[in-house]
Amino acid sequence: KNIGREQNGGSDNFSRPVLIVKKFNNEIFWILPLSTKQKDLDFYYNFIDLNNEKASVVLSQIRLIHIKRFERKVYDMPQKDMIEIKKRLRDYLV
Numbered sequence: 607k608n609i610g611r612e613q614n615g616g617s618d619n620f621s622r623p624v625l626i627v628k629k630f631n632n633e634i635f636w637i638l639p640l641s642t643k644q645k646d647l648d649f650y651y652n653f654i655d656l657n658n659e660k661a662s663v664v665l666s667q668i669r670l671i672h673i674k675r676f677e678r679k680v681y682d683m684p685q686k687d688m689i690e691i692k693k694r695l696r697d698y699l700v
Contacts, residue, residue: 623680624671625663627695633673638663638691649698651691656681663691665698 628636641662644652649666683691 621677625683625691627668627692635671635673637669637671638665638695639667639669640664648694651687651694653687665691665695668695 623640624637625640626635626637630636641650641664642660644650644660644662646652649664651663651665653661653663655661
């Protein structure tokens with residue numbers, strides 16, 4: 607269940623696609639949730655995914671999670687997008 611403005615999934619098991627931004631070890635990761643809603647806000651990174659669908663990364667919802675929460679890999683984010691996302695995340699955190 608989400609609390610406040612947290613990003614939860616829409617399926618029965620509340621799964622949500624995420625972007626891994628940092629691997630600390632084989633079990634612990636920093637992730638950012640992905641959304642199908644695009645917003646013109648500083649903490650959203652809007653992009654077109656590999657299925658040609660509108661999507662966004664929600665920079666304000668960074669989380670530390672355990673590998674057991676992962677279900678499956680969906681796709682790799684293009685390198686140019688990863689560079690921009692990490693730059694925006696650094697700017698957002700500082």
